[in-house]
Amino acid sequence: MKKNITLKILVLLILILNNSCNKDNIDPKRVNILKKFNKVNKQIFELDTIEFKQIIGEKGTKIYFNRELFDIKENDRITFELKEFYDFEDLVFNDLRTITHKNEILKSKGVIYADFFVNNERVNLKKGKKIRIDFPDNKLENNDIYLGKIDSLNQISWIEQKRDSLCEVVLYIGGGISKRITTTTDSIKYYEKQNKLILRKEKIFRENNKRLNSSILTAKIGWINIDKIIDKLDKVSFKIELVEKEFDNLQIVCLFDNSFSFKTFYRTKDNLNFKDLPYIKDITSIVVFGFENENIFCDKIYIKNNVNSEFKVDLKKANEKEIIELLKK
Template sequence: MKLRYLLFLLLPFFVTSCKKENQKPFIPKNHLADFITEKSQFFDLDTIEFKEIIGKYGTKIRYVRDYFNLKQNDKVQLELIELYDFNEILYRNIQTLTTDNELLETSGVLKIVFTSNGKKLNLRKGEKIIVYPPKRKLKNNTIFLSESDHTGNIKWKITSQNYRLFSIYRGGGIWIETLIDKDSIPYYKKINLNSIGHETYEKYLSKDLIVKDFFILNQNDTNWINIDRFVKNTSKINFKLNDKSNKFSGFDSYIVYKNINSFIHESKFENDILFENIPISGTTYIIIVGSYRTQIYYDKITLNEKLDNSEIQLNMKKTTKEELKNLFKQ
């Protein structure tokens, strides 16, 4: 009788243990990586002193060899990735969240890396590389540089882009395009007016003196670059997800937004499915993905302000990678 009673008490433990043994340790995964189509473009610059490099989608980069610390015969190569299709950004799991947890909407992501002899090159102190995205990509946007958080997720830090290319008159009909601080434009305009001499004031006014559709990269800035704007009028909520199936050791979650090019990725262990300060903007969803043995499961839940500080029960359903991809279509 005592033996039966002991077995009865231990039965839940054995059942739970069996379930846990079937679970593999959770490793965050990019479930959309198989759909990436954009590849790196490589440009062999050899020992060329100056070159304007143009990517297949129109990104232009002004390369100047003297801006790097190089030996005479060091050969240089540029790796460029142009991601102007939001799906490609999503498939690479490049989320649109700042280091201050503010939501961004992206107009494109670039990877720009110069190397020599297999090692990454950094610009000399004080030097700047000029990059021109395709036309209108910079309109109402600014430039953010990548930083990785403790989970390996990319977050973005805003940069100061306080520069303009300004044409300065050097005499004899020669104008030199020069990189200047935008606050000094009135000063250089005055210099031009004093130097024109035989040229008419009307000709000067009609000349396109100021170029704005570019950004600059400083020392150590070459890597992932995001062309973004802040998403306005967002609210933030906290909530917890509850999974009673006991199948999953962890989850990959995606916060996605209808009609804006934004998303957030977070990985969660089974005993920590708490979400804090999640931005809500318009129609917002969370897509939860988990794996059990070789099968992928998901749940998709609409989020809104009414769910703040709530607990939501998961209803995980079987899916495939292709079906999962379709869940993200707006």
């Protein structure tokens, strides 16, 4: 009996140890010291009981609100919340790392957070319903859509969502009334069978649908990321050693592909070994941050090859402008 209990305890300890390793040896006292530089505003839109509204964010995101899409009561007053993260420093300062749930590396064109509330409680779309979102500046071109999931350590990972081909069609409602809707191209046959589709000249149809290259229809809202996977990454192992000044806790940002692709590590000064980190030769870099007396210190190194190496970093005091330049260059 005692042997069985001992064996179970041993197995449990092994599982805990493995789980710790899979979480990148995260320091439980970790604090995002770059959060203080965040400039992204929480935008609040009071929709009350209106039926339709095109919501436009400060940076150009458009959301097409239709009350009928939501699982709510007739007199519920709806509030919409939007955050737009379209600059690379916005992603880093808020630690919106570009990693999928399969640990794949993404290159992002931007992230939004969009959600609807009634009495401070989230409301969902009805089953089978989708809401249209337009992104600015052709950000969707040659990219995919990923939805964010927050884990128990408050880290975000991204799960790919199928991106439908969209079109605009005019439907006959009845009594001489018609309406234009955005739908998926594979829905056209359904509307044709229902004798609701009002046919248009093919040239006009194509021109109208060019505008939808920056649009998605999604059944889920919340964290939404415009990304594509970075292929052909090598692996590298290395150790970081601090020069002179030591910091108990460090925030380490790995920039995989110049910019818009990164992962953040939170480590103690005694835990600066990295194993099998993805990288691209002469492009991937590491920015190390330390924090002392409300001041931030940092240094940057480049990964030149996949030979096991030891990098010495000399953290120097930096302001917000210098940190942004360091992340971009």
